[in-house]
Amino acid sequence: ETGVTQTPRHLVMGMTNKKSLKCEQHLGHNAMYWYKQSAKKPLELMFVYSLEERVENNSVPSRFSPECPNSSHLFLHLHTLQPEDSALYLCASSQETLQQYEKLFFGSGTQLSVL
Amino acid sequence: DQQVKQNSPSLSVQEGRISILNCDYTNSMFDYFLWYKKYPAEGPTFLISISSIKDKNEDGRFTVFLNKSAKHLSLHIVPSQPGDSAVYFCAASAEGAQKLVFGQGTRLTINP
Numbered sequence: 640e641t642g643v644t645q646t647p648r649h650l651v652m653g654m655t656n657k658k659s660l661k662c663e664q665h666l667g668h669n670a671m672y673w674y675k676q677s678a679k680k681p682l683e684l685m686f687v688y689s690l691e692e693r694v695e696n697n698s699v700p701s702r703f704s705p706e707c708p709n710s711s712h713l714f715l716h717l718h719t720l721q722p723e724d725s726a727l728y729l730c731a732s733s734q735e736t737l738q739q740y741e742k743l744f745f746g747s748g749t750q751l752s753v754l
Numbered sequence: 755d756q757q758v759k760q761n762s763p764s765l766s767v768q769e770g771r772i773s774i775l776n777c778d779y780t781n782s783m784f785d786y787f788l789w790y791k792k793y794p795a796e797g798p799t800f801l802i803s804i805s806s807i808k809d810k811n812e813d814g815r816f817t818v819f820l821n822k823s824a825k826h827l828s829l830h831i832v833p834s835q836p837g838d839s840a841v842y843f844c845a846a847s848a849e850g851a852q853k854l855v856f857g858q859g860t861r862l863t864i865n866p
Binding site: 681743746748 | 756763790796798843845854855858
């Protein structure tokens, strides 16, 4: 496999559930990101990891908990979500933490529905 | 406050004609701009970029124009093809900011 892969592609969960989103990149990149895309809104940056260290947390509620065990894997742990958290969650990677002229490579996303 | 705006949520163009997608920004510190393309059920993919030291960058059928004084950029696709039907996101970054700021996207539909 090449590129950035995300699982699951679709997820339906209740507000009391705990679930995790997984992302894996096969590009040898050092930086990984979680973005949220809500309908008709811009992509919102949630978290940035560089060499497994979190370098940015964009005021994301604590019900979203990221984990980066190594430079190839990124998780987003979800618990006690709200219906307004329903969105497309996109993982991305880049060679280095987003420097000038750096491009992001995105996965296909997890479409999350919170009931 | 939204720093990157794509004011047209959708655009419909006939095959073979020119598609023009627009993007406005408010942050004068932005100096690098990118366009991403997204098909349904797929992640966005990089399409073309431009640095603020240029006012035009061309790659095949795709050309991006930057007007710094107006804080405006546009993506031209000519000739438009059915496979160009997708959502197009404009994004911008400022040196040292370590993040891309995205617009809301414009859904382009190319009609046969």
